[in-house]
Amino acid sequence: MSAKAVFIGMPGAGKSKVGRLVAEALGCDFQDSDDLIVQAEGRSIASIFSDDGETRFREIEAEVVARALLDFDGVLSLGGGAILAESTRKALRGHPVVLIDVDDAELVRRAKQSSVVRPLLAGDPAARMAALRSERDAWYREAALHTVTSDDGPVQRVVAEVLRLLGAGSEPRP
Numbered sequence: 001m002s003a004k005a006v007f008i009g010m011p012g013a014g015k016s017k018v019g020r021l022v023a024e025a026l027g028c029d030f031q032d033s034d035d036l037i038v039q040a041e042g043r044s045i046a047s048i049f050s051d052d053g054e055t056r057f058r059e060i061e062a063e064v065v066a067r068a069l070l071d072f073d074g075v076l077s078l079g080g081g082a083i084l085a086e087s088t089r090k091a092l093r094g095h096p097v098v099l100i101d102v103d104d105a106e107l108v109r110r111a112k113q114s115s116v117v118r119p120l121l122a123g124d125p126a127a128r129m130a131a132l133r134s135e136r137d138a139w140y141r142e143a144a145l146h147t148v149t150s151d152d153g154p155v156q157r158v159v160a161e162v163l164r165l166l167g168a169g170s171e172p173r174p
């Protein structure tokens with residue numbers, strides 16, 4: 001069993017928003033690893049970070065993502081930092097992974113507009129975003145079967161591009 005699409009990318013790239021719309025278009029279920037973590041733990045992501053720290057959050061995230069990649073056949077969106085776990089990078093191989101690529105200025109603009117608490121952007125969001133990018137970018141690109149760029153244009157354009165790419169080459173890689 002394999003997900004129909006797995007979305008990865010920086011925080012605020014639109015993985016949750018685009019993932020849900022792609023699932024609707026494909027007529028399949030949608031799951032988001034951040035939501036699965038909140039359900040499993042019965043507390044918010046911000047609480048997990050503040051109570052137990054990022055290392056524990058990453059352990060929980062890696063377990064949740066591993067299970068979803070094994071069991072789930074809909075559209076799955078991952079948290080921005082899921083790519084940090086080596087086990088997740090290995091488990092992603094063979095899945096139709098879609099990277100949503102957005103430049104840092106737009107990501108910071110979205111983060112400032114959003115009510116979602118992103119603990120890793122606290123302080124100076126632009127500097128934090130640049131640091132997260134340099135740590136993660138190569139891993140995102142290595143894991144991606146498809147890359148879709150997004151800016152402040154209509155989200156439906158991104159959804160349409162993803163659907164085109166999935167239709168054109170959704171066979172899992174060896």
Ligand SMILES: Nc1ncnc2c1ncn2[C@@H]1O[C@H](COP(=O)(O)OP(=O)(O)OP(=O)(O)O)[C@@H](O)[C@H]1O
Pocket residue numbers: 009010011012013014015016017018034077078079080081110114118150151152153154155158
């Ligand atoms: N193409 C777009 N144009 C403008 N805003 C967008 C676009 N795509 C997503 N957004 C907005 O950006 C914000 C972040 O989107 P979303 O929550 O889907 O990001 P994410 O990649 O899931 O982030 P995280 O890694 O934190 O889970 C939301 O407010 C969403 O409405």
Ligand SMILES: O=C(O)C1=C[C@@H](O)[C@@H](O)[C@H](O)C1
Pocket residue numbers: 010011034045078079080081082117118119120
């Ligand atoms: O980019 C990240 O490291 C994160 C992104 C969010 O999806 C959440 O998983 C959490 O806020 C951490």
Ligand SMILES: [Mg+2]
Pocket residue numbers: 015016017032034077078079
């Ligand atoms: Mg999300």
